Structure formats: structure tokens, C-alpha cells
Amino acid sequence: MATGAAMIGVLWEVWAATSSATQGLCKVANGAPFTTFPYPSQVFVLTAIGAYVAGHITSRYAVEVRPELRAGLGQEKFDRIGPVLVVKLFATGFLLIATILNLYEARAFATGNWPITYYVWCGAAASPFFALLGAAIVAFLIGRWLWIPR
Amino acid sequence: MGGRAATPGNRLLLGVAKAPHVGKVGLAAFAVALVGVAGAERQGAISFVSAGFLAFAALTGTLFLLCFYDLVVSVLELRYRSSVTGAPGRLRIASDIVQEYVRWLSPLGFVVGIIVGHYFWQ
Numbered sequence: 001m002a003t004g005a006a007m008i009g010v011l012w013e014v015w016a017a018t019s020s021a022t023q024g025l026c027k028v029a030n031g032a033p034f035t036t037f038p039y040p041s042q043v044f045v046l047t048a049i050g051a052y053v054a055g056h057i058t059s060r061y062a063v064e065v066r067p068e069l070r071a072g073l074g075q076e077k078f079d080r081i082g083p084v085l086v087v088k089l090f091a092t093g094f095l096l097i098a099t100i101l102n103l104y105e106a107r108a109f110a111t112g113n114w115p116i117t118y119y120v121w122c123g124a125a126a127s128p129f130f131a132l133l134g135a136a137i138v139a140f141l142i143g144r145w146l147w148i149p150r
Numbered sequence: 151m152g153g154r155a156a157t158p159g160n161r162l163l164l165g166v167a168k169a170p171h172v173g174k175v176g177l178a179a180f181a182v183a184l185v186g187v188a189g190a191e192r193q194g195a196i197s198f199v200s201a202g203f204l205a206f207a208a209l210t211g212t213l214f215l216l217c218f219y220d221l222v223v224s225v226l227e228l229r230y231r232s233s234v235t236g237a238p239g240r241l242r243i244a245s246d247i248v249q250e251y252v253r254w255l256s257p258l259g260f261v262v263g264i265i266v267g268h269y270f271w272q
Contacts, residue, residue: 095214102207106200
């Protein structure tokens with residue numbers, strides 16, 4: 001779960017870093033990444049947790065309106081094999097991508113290349129508000145879709 | 151339909167779907183990978199940060215292999231109906247206690263993961 005959130009957040013912030021790099025906001029001094037933020041990093045963590053809980057709270061309303069959503073994958077309304085296979089395919093693909101990204105990150109730190117982490121820090125430094133907004137939106141959707149009340 | 155169980159595809163499904171210890175093998179492989187990464191880090195072969203990401207890669211890689219196994223069995227079940235092959239119903243949680251844990255798996259995983267991940271990342 002956290003890996004999924006981190007990966008989607010990474011993709012969002014890589015985009016922000018890439019678009020900000022052309023404006024010189026992401027220069028590296030002596031090979032070190034740009035790591036100063038206008039907000040404490042804990043703000044990102046607390047915002048993500050708050051948005052995640054907010055997503056769950058809104059899903060409670062959705063479940064009250066559509067109680068069939070309480071059924072698990074492969075049960076009751078969702079017992080058709082087609083959607084089950086699609087979900088399994090997405091989960092498998094997601095885990096494969098997460099594994100490749102983690103291996104890339106480990107290799108980048110070992111070889112001295114820029115890891116994704118630096119792009120994320122750079123993106124957050126260049127566009128802190130949008131990075132915060134992106135983290136909140138992703139966390140909200142995860143809480144909405146993956147913490148459904150039973 | 152009973153005769154189809156003798157085809158190579160059905161034999162493969164029977165063999166794969168009746169492997170009861172796939173999850174345990176996955177856990178063992180994950181544990182071996184963690185020990186290997188920790189040993190490499192202690193010997194100075196890799197940095198602590200690289201070791202952390204390798205440990206995450208071992209976790210997601212193990213989960214990927216288990217999901218891939220489940221996907222393959224599901225596709226084979228679709229091709230050769232489980233009623234023919236006798237494949238067991240998988241991923242069914244019978245225990246109420248375990249179901250109670252599963253209810254809280256998502257929020258606990260998210261909150262603990264994001265806090266631990268944050269301090270590791272920083």
C-alpha cells in the first residue's frame with residue numbers, strides 16, 4: 001500500500017521536477033541534490049494521512065448509497081471471472097513495476113547516478129504546493145478505493 | 151469433460167493449483183533475500199540506503215511472484231474449469247480473527263508505511 005502511494009507520488013513529482021528543471025530551479029550543488037523545502041517534510045506525511053482518512057470517510061457514504069460495494073473481489077456482485085482477472089493483472093503489473101523501480105533506485109545510489117529520490121526532492125522543492133496537492137489527491141484516492149468499510 | 155483432465159494443460163493446472171506451500175516458499179525466499187541484503191550491507195558491499203531499497207525490492211518481488219502464480223492459476227482455471235480439475239478455492243479467508251486483521255490492514259499499512267518510509271527516505 002505505502003509502496004503504491006510512494007510510487008504514484010514519485011511519478012507525480014518526477015513530472016514536476018522535469019518541468020521545473022528547465023527553469024534552473026533544480027540545480028545540483030557539488031553533486032548534492034536540492035533538499036530544502038518551504039514546509040517541513042512532516043507536513044507532507046500528515047497531509048497524506050489526513051487525505052487518506054478523508055477518502056475513507058467519503059467511501060462510507062458511497063457504501064451507504066451502494067451497499068453492494070461491500071462485497072469482496074470474486075464474491076457476490078463481483079464474482080465474474082473477467083473483472084477478477086483484470087484486477088489480478090493490474091496488481092501483478094503494479095508489483096512488477098514497483099520491483100523494477102526499487103532495483104533501479106538501489107543501483108542508482110550504489111553507482112552515484114541520480115536516483116528517483118533526488119528527482120522527487122527536487123520536484124517538491126521546485127513546486128511545493130503542487131507536490132503537496134498531488135500527495136493529498138493520491139492519498140485521498142487510495143483511502144477512497146482501498147479502505148472501504150466492511 | 152472428465153477426459154480433458156488427461157491433457158497436458160490440465161495436468162499442468164492440477165500440479166500448479168494443488169501446490170499448497172507456495173506462500174510459505176515465498177516467505178522463505180523473502181527471508182533469504184533479506185538475510186543476503188543485510189549480510190552484504192554489514193560487509194560493506196552495499197550502502198545502507200541501497201540495502202533498504204533492495205529489501206523493498208525483495209518484498210515487492212516476492213509479492214509479484216505470488217500474484218503472478220495466482221494469475222496463472224486463474225487463467226488456467228478459466229481454460230480448464232476448476233470443477234474438472236479439483237482445484238481448491240484460493241484466497242478464501244475462513245477465520246473471523248484474520249478477517250478482522252484484514253479490515254485494518256489497509257489503514258495500518260498506509261500510516262505505518264508512510265511514516266517509516268518518510269524517515270528512511272529523509
